[in-house]
Amino acid sequence: MEPVAYFEQIASKYDTWYTTPIGSYVDAVEKEQVFSLMKGQKGVILDLGCGTGNYTLALNRLGIKVIGLDKSMEMLKIAIQKMSVPFVLGDASILPFKNQSLDSILSITLFEFLTYPEKTLSEIYRVLRPKGEIILGTMNTFSAWFLFKRLKSIFKETAYRYARFYTVNQLKILFKQAGFINLTTRGVIYFPAFIPCFLIPLVEKLDRKWATSPLRHLAAFVLIRGEKP
Template sequence: MSGVAGMARAYAGWRASTLGRITDRLEDVLLRDLLGDVAGRAVLDFGCGDGKLAMRLAAAGAQVVGVDADPAMLRAAASRAAAAGVSVQFATGRAEALPFMAGRFDLVVAVTVLCFVPDAEAAFREIARVLRPGGAVVIGELGRWSLWAFRRRVRGWLGNRLWRAARFSDATELRRLAARSGLEVQAVRGAVFYPPVTMLARAMAPLDPWLGRITGIGAAFLVLRAEKFSAAAHIEP
């Protein structure tokens, strides 16, 4: 559990910092906007990590299943959900082979997961498979063209294994992956346009939502919303 405990401490430290609070708030606002009303919907949190998002969706009335490849992380997430009195199911699963039947979920959400998956295209196909026709997917990924990505690349070059393995995305790549999986893109928006400096985050945060509506270039965080084609919707009258 030492690795999970260390990651939990890192999450807690980030969320307690001023830069972390500002950044998380902007990312959460963008995610909530593109997720919409989740009450009563069957939701898969793909790569749920510490369970924070899964718990928030469940508290909003969704029927949530969290899946992650790390059993130790899932145990920690389940403990957090139980302590908070929030009902979330958790399951172990790999991105390329999700342990669910086709069409099970109304909504699939994945936040900063695909950047660490070796075959993002296979993961997108799995997401599309478990999504019902007419259902939606919301993908949050680390933007390629930002100072945050540059800093992370440097850390990878200097030996950080996590960032050495990471792949960063742009809007074009996210749209391409969605289209190849039979998903119809509705929106791609960005957030966190400031560099990883607290003073600049404070100054620029009020402009962030406006920038996110006009461009994804420079955004540290990109969110795509797409829907699965419904066969009935494409039948000519």
Template sequence: MDFNDIAHQYDDWFKTPLGSHVDSWEKEITWRLAKPRPGEKVLDIGTGTANYLLELARMGLDCTGLDVASRMILRAREKSKRDGVKLKLLLADCEALPFPEDYFDLVLSVTAFEFFTDPRRCVAEMVRVCRPRGRIVLGVLNKWSLWAVRRRVISWYKETIFSHCRFYSYPEMRRFLGPVEWGTSVFIPPGAPDRIIPLFDALEPYLRKVAKPFGAYLVTSVTV
């Protein structure tokens, strides 16, 4: 199974009560660390259906996204056309980014790093295309969370999109990037009933402080 197989249903998750809240929690902490500013050039690696890129475009950034899954790119183009949002979208691999050096102010990758076959090569390419004093922001699925445990156990019994990925912890991300700003979000248990979502809405800011290493979504940010 790969992302081409799930492109047609990828956005369905964000329409559910839990999915929409998870998306909101993840974006909140991502934007806090990424500090996107209007007019900046941003590259979204593993953009998927352009969930993050569309929002960045609405903030006034000059947006480029790439993915290795052609159906994901097709879906992203459909969404950008539907919403009247200008995006530059291309089929490409992070191991050989088709851009000159020092080109982007912000290089972003959200829940894609786990699927890279050569993550060190990809990080080197991100650094190459990022301008001096630009930011590289990586959002990954945190190894130290109940969500990662659940996904791994399920993948032992059936083929899922997570069967061939690698989850990461904060210490592992530091080894790729060096000293970083970081944070986590999404502390609600996987599969939680909708009725307890408001409780975790209230708890989320507190848990980001007292249970920082264990949120399901881990974000790291480094200035180049």
């Protein structure tokens, strides 16, 4: 099954995870690091692979001009119900935008499901204005979560059955090859998804402490920010 077909099937229940204690914790910690990487650029941000609009909504609430793009119509239908911002049904490898037309691009947990990530990065480079930024978040190969999610997907169909995870160094190589400069990386989520809820406050503190440390190479969720010269 193609990844987009899988997401079409689960769109109606996709957001349920965010209402769980673990899902809420993960979402909050990831967003904290994502927004801390933003340099306060004004203009239009593209939420690439926006899904049901989790980050699109967060950006919109911050008063940022945002466009959401996704390949799944069913996911977009849910996003459209949440807010009145432009949404586009499209392919990340063939972006329907003019050259140098966007100020920033945010892409969270999309690259795991791309067949040709290099082509998408080339497109991102094309549509960004000079000094524009790309912030990409993805799951990390070198993490306990990776092993757990992979094992689980063997016995039960999950999105991770179709995912390709990356290391921090692999992301750096991809970004440099695409032409991006001034790279910054972060990492959060260091413990398996089945940790007891009473430990969440503790692990949140560790996430903040370790986000920029060498331990980020072992985090479940890694971020990379780059700029177009």
